[in-house]
Amino acid sequence: MxxxxxxxxxVGAAVALLGVLIGxxxxxxxxxxxxxxxxxxxxxxxxxxxLTLETVAAAGPKYSRSHPDWVSYLVxxxxxxxxxxxxxxxxxxxxxxxxxxxxxDSGLRNPFLSQVQGxxxxxxxxxxKRVNAINPEEASHTFVVPQLxxxxxxxxxxxxxxxxxxxxxxxxxxxxxxxxxFKTGKKGRYRWQCFVPCAAGFIDGFGGxxxxxxxxDGFIDVV
Amino acid sequence: MSAELHRALxxxxxxxxxxxxxLVATIIATPLVILLLxxxxxxxxxxxxxxxxxxxxxxxxxxxxxxxxxxxIYLLYxxxxxRQPKGGVLEGPAVRGDARIQTAWxxxxxxLVLSLAAYGTIRLxxxxxxxxxxGPKPLTVPKGPKLQVQVIAQQWAFTYRYPGYGGVExxxxxxxxxxxxxxxxxxxxxxxxxxxxQLGVKADANPGVDNVVFVKPTKAQTFEVRCAELCGIxxxxxxxxxxxxxxxxxxxxxxxxxxxxxxxxxxxxxxxxTYSPEPTRRAE
Numbered sequence: 268m269x270x271x272x273x274x275x276x277x278v279g280a281a282v283a284l285l286g287v288l289i290g291x292x293x294x295x296x297x298x299x300x301x302x303x304x305x306x307x308x309x310x311x312x313x314x315x316x317x318l319t320l321e322t323v324a325a326a327g328p329k330y331s332r333s334h335p336d337w338v339s340y341l342v343x344x345x346x347x348x349x350x351x352x353x354x355x356x357x358x359x360x361x362x363x364x365x366x367x368x369x370x371x372d373s374g375l376r377n378p379f380l381s382q383v384q385g386x387x388x389x390x391x392x393x394x395x396k397r398v399n400a401i402n403p404e405e406a407s408h409t410f411v412v413p414q415l416x417x418x419x420x421x422x423x424x425x426x427x428x429x430x431x432x433x434x435x436x437x438x439x440x441x442x443x444x445x446x447x448x449f450k451t452g453k454k455g456r457y458r459w460q461c462f463v464p465c466a467a468g469f470i471d472g473f474g475g476x477x478x479x480x481x482x483x484d485g486f487i488d489v490v
Numbered sequence: 491m492s493a494e495l496h497r498a499l500x501x502x503x504x505x506x507x508x509x510x511x512x513l514v515a516t517i518i519a520t521p522l523v524i525l526l527l528x529x530x531x532x533x534x535x536x537x538x539x540x541x542x543x544x545x546x547x548x549x550x551x552x553x554x555x556x557x558x559x560x561x562x563i564y565l566l567y568x569x570x571x572x573r574q575p576k577g578g579v580l581e582g583p584a585v586r587g588d589a590r591i592q593t594a595w596x597x598x599x600x601x602l603v604l605s606l607a608a609y610g611t612i613r614l615x616x617x618x619x620x621x622x623x624x625g626p627k628p629l630t631v632p633k634g635p636k637l638q639v640q641v642i643a644q645q646w647a648f649t650y651r652y653p654g655y656g657g658v659e660x661x662x663x664x665x666x667x668x669x670x671x672x673x674x675x676x677x678x679x680x681x682x683x684x685x686x687x688q689l690g691v692k693a694d695a696n697p698g699v700d701n702v703v704f705v706k707p708t709k710a711q712t713f714e715v716r717c718a719e720l721c722g723i724x725x726x727x728x729x730x731x732x733x734x735x736x737x738x739x740x741x742x743x744x745x746x747x748x749x750x751x752x753x754x755x756x757x758x759x760x761x762x763x764t765y766s767p768e769p770t771r772r773a774e
Contacts, residue, residue, distance in 0.1 A: 376678050376767040377644055379659040382754035400753040413647050413727070416661065458727045460646065464679070473645060473679060478723045 301351040301481040303488060304342045306362055315361030315448065318354055319343040322408050322421065324370040324467075326350055326482070327434030337476040338370065338408075338465050338483060341435060348436060352485025358454045361387065364419075366445045369437040370407045372423025373463050373472070378403035380462050383447070385416035391447040393422055407443075409462040412487055417449045417459075457487045504571065512563050516556045523555050524548055533690050536713055536734070538706045539621030540690030546613060546620075553602065623675060623693030623701035626763070632704050636672040639665070640761070643675070643682035643695035646724035648715060653761040658748045663732035666740035667710050675701040676764050683718035686732060692718060700763035707734040 268276070306316035319342070326339040330350040341348045356362045375381055381403035383391045390399050400420075407423030424431060424441045432440035461483040464472030476482030528548035535541045574580065614620050618630045640651040642659070651659045663686075665671055675684045675693040682695040684703075688711060693703045710733075717728035735743065748755070759765060 374768070377642065377649065378757045378759070379649055379751075379754045381757055382751060384661070400757070403757050411647075413661075413730075418661075458724055460724060462644070462647075464645075471679065473722070477645070480723070484723060 301353050301485065302349070303353040303355050304344050304349060304351045305355040306357075307344075315363050316356055318356065318362055318364045319367075320364065320410075321348065321367040321435075321437065321442075322370050323432060323435040323437050325434035327436070330435050331482075334475070334479075334482075335434065336468070337479075338467065339435070339476060339481075340461075340483060340485070350481060352459075352481050352483075353488060354485065355488045355490055356451055358451055358489045360451055361448050362451060363448045364410070364446065366410065366421060367437075368407055368421045368423065368443040368445055369432040369435075369440055370423055370465075371426060371431070372405045372407045373465050375403040375406045375409075375420070375463055377462070380409055380411070380418055381406060381420050382418070383420065384418040385412075385449060386419060387448040387450065391419050391445055393445050394443055406463055408465055408483070410459065411462050412449075412457050412459040414455075414457045415449065415452065415487070418462075419445070419447055421445050451487075451489045454489050457489065458484065459487055460484045504567075508564065508567050511567070512556075512560055515559045515563060519559060520552055520555045524552050527551060533687055535708065536688035536711055537621070537690055537708055539617060539704075540688060541708070542613065542617050542620055543690045546610075549609065550606070553606065557602075618704045619702075621690040621692065621703060621705055623703055626700040626702060628702050628704070632670050632706075634670060636670045636704070637666065638672050638674065639663070640763075641673055641675040641684045641693075641695065642765075643677040643679075643684060643717070643721075645679050645722050646717075646728045648682075648684060648717070648728070648730065651758075651761065652744060652747075655744050656748055656755060657758060657761040658744070658751050658755050659758060660747050660751065662730060663715060664740060664743050665707055665732065665734050666737040667707055667734050669737065670704060670706045673703040673705065674763055675703060678765060678767055680721050681719050682721050682728070685716045685718040686713050687716065688713035689732075689734075694719065698764050698766060710734050710736060 306318040321341045321343075323339055323341060325336045326334065328335040330341065330348070331337060331339065339350055340352055342351050342354065382400040383389055383398070390397050393401065401422045405422045406420045408421045410419045410421065411417065422443055422445075424443060428441035430440050432442070461477065464477060465483065466472045466475040466477045469475050469477070477484070528544070528551070531544050531547040531551070533540045533543055535544065572582070615630050618632045619628055638653050640653065641663075642649045642651060647661070648663070649659050649661055650663045651657060673684075673691065673693065675695045676699060677695040677697045679697060681697070683692065684695050685692045689705050689707060691703055691705050693701045695701065713732050713734065715730045715732050717725055721728065
């Protein structure tokens with residue numbers, strides 16, 4: 268083979284290798300989803316399953332080495348908190364959800380979402396008090412599964428509250444406790460998201476954790 | 491056939507022969523396209539505007555058919571008739587240009603494009619925007635009563651506000667049958683696009699812009715609502731089903747919504763064609 272032929276072959280091989288590496292990187296990025304976490308059986312009296320979540324103003328280095336300052340949901344599994352936003356729940360059943368809300372308020376861009384929708388009884392319980400709506404100015408986050416019609420606003424921790432949590436883990440810090448139940452339907456994968464643009468440091472709060480799986484967005488796998 | 495024999499045969503009038511073939515094919519194919527393909531063209535007949543789109547698509551297809559046949563038949567004619575004879579290497583005569591062909595080409599294509607532009611303009615004006623977003627001040631507005639519905643896009647869902655019913659906001663779109671609807675499409679955050687496929691409606695949802703669309707559903711039906719503008723991680727999930735129902739059922743439904751969403755309606759801002767919500771307190 269001539270010298271120029273060898274050059275062409277070498278460049279071609281290098282380009283092909285680079286293309287494959289880029290393809291593998293993009294494929295890995297596009298398909299790397301959080302580990303699914305299954306809801307656990309709830310007390311026999313409820314007949315459903317229990318999903319325990321918390322929202323934190325920043326995931327912290329323990330839960331996100333790449334983005335420790337990103338706002339995030341965490342889920343409890345076997346007594347430990349994990350950063351995952353894919354939850355597995357049984358079909359045609361009641362899911363009891365408890366959310367420990369450690370973040371401050373932000374306010375909703377659309378006040379319509381301050382009303383609870385799609386839960387059992389059309390209500391949520393905030394710190395032991397049953398309500399069907401919250402003050403939209405006090406919303407910190409939402410837990411919304413549009414395809415299931417579930418819209419739950421989560422009020423934030425008051426600004427003047429003592430022992431505010433800066434980043435996870437947040438046990439012992441000031442928080443709100445929100446609980447509600449919703450009924451799952453047929454099997455399928457349903458997305459859920461936060462509707463409060465809560466990504467601190469991004470334009471209008473819309474980027475980063477709002478646009479990345481594993482923080483303020485995820486899936487409910489109904490199986 | 492040898493090259494010598496090929497040269498010896500009298501040359502037929504290719505232009506006349508090709509034109510005859512093309513004319514026959516066009517006369518046969520165009521009515522078939524109109525009659526067979528026309529009725530199944532998208533987006534169907536869910537509204538007066540959607541039916542108009544089917545008509546327009548049929549007209550476009552009917553006008554494109556002779557052009558397509560011209561290209562395909564010319565190609566086939568050249569491949570078959572001007573094939574290189576075996577054993578011979580022939581050079582075709584040099585073509586130095588033909589004023590008649592060039593003039594005809596320019597005139598015909600200009601007429602086609604200009605007539606389509608005129609047709610499209612007339613259709614848009616006659617059909618009050620033909621189901622497309624016409625901006626805050628549409629050039630033509632249909633006469634008679636209209637149901638106003640506001641489409642509010644946000645990352646990542648559409649919600650709907652009915653100013654004629656206390657400004658109630660809902661998560662689903664329900665419209666009455668056979669009534670002109672005036673949609674006001676806007677966004678609370680980024681650019682979305684409201685696309686009600688079977689109704690033939692598509693309008694950009696821009697923050698701070700009131701994009702008006704007129705549509706008149708013609709039958710009770712379920713239609714798809716999708717976002718047609720890449721708007722973030724859940725763009726692909728920004729869909730729903732809307733419903734067109736008889737007017738009586740619509741009245742019942744909207745009264746239920748007023749009752750169900752009374753708590754939310756209390757805290758909604760007064761109805762406006764656009765909204766400019768303050769950035770949330772944590773955003774920069």
